[in-house]
Every structure is written in structure tokens, then in C-alpha cells.
Amino acid sequence: MKTNEHIGTEVILALRQVVAHQPEMDKVKLFIDEVDKITSLVIGLSSRLLRLNLNHTRDNTNDKQLFVEKKAKLEEQLEEARKLRQSIFRRAHVVFNTLNKYLPKTAVHGFGGFIKEKIRLILEIRQQAETLKNEEDLLKCLKEYSTGGVMVI
Numbered sequence: 358m359k360t361n362e363h364i365g366t367e368v369i370l371a372l373r374q375v376v377a378h379q380p381e382m383d384k385v386k387l388f389i390d391e392v393d394k395i396t397s398l399v400i401g402l403s404s405r406l407l408r409l410n411l412n413h414t415r416d417n418t419n420d421k422q423l424f425v426e427k428k429a430k431l432e433e434q435l436e437e438a439r440k441l442r443q444s445i446f447r448r449a450h451v452v453f454n455t456l457n458k459y460l461p462k463t464a465v466h467g468f469g470g471f472i473k474e475k476i477r478l479i480l481e482i483r484q485q486a487e488t489l490k491n492e493e494d495l496l497k498c499l500k501e502y503s504t505g506g507v508m509v510i
Contacts, residue, residue, distance in 0.1 A: 358478050365389065365471045368456070368464055375459045388445070388452045389472075395442045396476050400483045402435040 369385065376382050409431060413424045456465045 361474045368468045381455045385452050391445045395445055396479045398438045402438055406431045
């Protein structure tokens with residue numbers, strides 16, 4: 358992750374040295390921030406929806422209405438986040454046009470790789486965090502079970 362962030366920082370520094378207009382720099386920085394945030398949002402909403410579905414299949418309660426409402430709300434939020442992600446990536450051409458205007462092709466290509474790797478790393482970190490959380494929940498359940506407590510997951 359540090360290596361990838363270093364690549365992104367190098368591109369920003371190179372761009373800062375040659376860009377005459379601050380609004381162009383701001384667009385590049387904003388794009389990076391938006392990619393980070395929207396990727397995290399889409400992954401987070403997808404994870405919550407998956408957990409909701411998994412918990413519902415394990416849950417024997419008859420509160421189907423609450424499940425349907427929560428599921429619909431999460432699906433709606435996820436769809437809006439996906440539309441926002443598409444909008445952000447449609448605006449990427451402005452960023453790449455700016456980079457192409459000021460930087461050599463290798464730097465522009467490096468920036469594209471930086472963005473792809475950033476998305477991949479965010480996904481990987483979130484998956485690892487989910488796995489860790491699930492393992493902690495399992496250990497908690499096993500610990501409570503072994504001490505005679507009852508816990509429903």
C-alpha cells in the first residue's frame with residue numbers, strides 16, 4: 358500500500374511542478390479522494406447487504422418485514438453508490454486529459470496503475486477486515502458456548 362501511495366504522490370508532485378492552474382491540480386486530487394471514498398462505500402454497502410442476507414437465512418425469527426425493509430434500503434443505497442461511482446469514473450477523462458497535457462505517457466500510465474491498485478488494495482483490506490471480524494465473532498461464540506452462555510449469531 359505504501360508503495361502504491363508513493364507512486365500516486367510522485368505523480369502529484371510531478372504534476373504540481375508543471376501545472377499552471379490550481380483548479381487542474383484540485384481536480385486530480387479530488388478524483389483520487391473520490392475514488393477512495395466511493396470504493397470504500399460500495400464495498401461497505403455490499404458487505405452489509407451480504408451480512409444481512411446471511412443473518413436472515415440463519416435467523417429463525419418471523420420478522421420478515423424488518424428484513425425486507427432493511428434489504429430494500431441497502432439495495433437502494435448500493436444502487437445510488439454505484440451510480441455515483443460511474444459518474445466519478447466518467448469524469449476521469451478530465452483528469453487523464455490534464456495529466457496527458459503536462460506529463461509524459463509513462464507518468465500518466467503510472468497514474469492509471471496507481472488508481473487500479475488503490476481500488477484493489479481497498480478491496481483487499483476490507484476483505485481482510487471482514488474475515489478478521491468474522492473470526493472474532495466465531496471465537497466469541499465459541500467462548501460463550503464453552504462457558505455455558507448462549508449466543509445466537
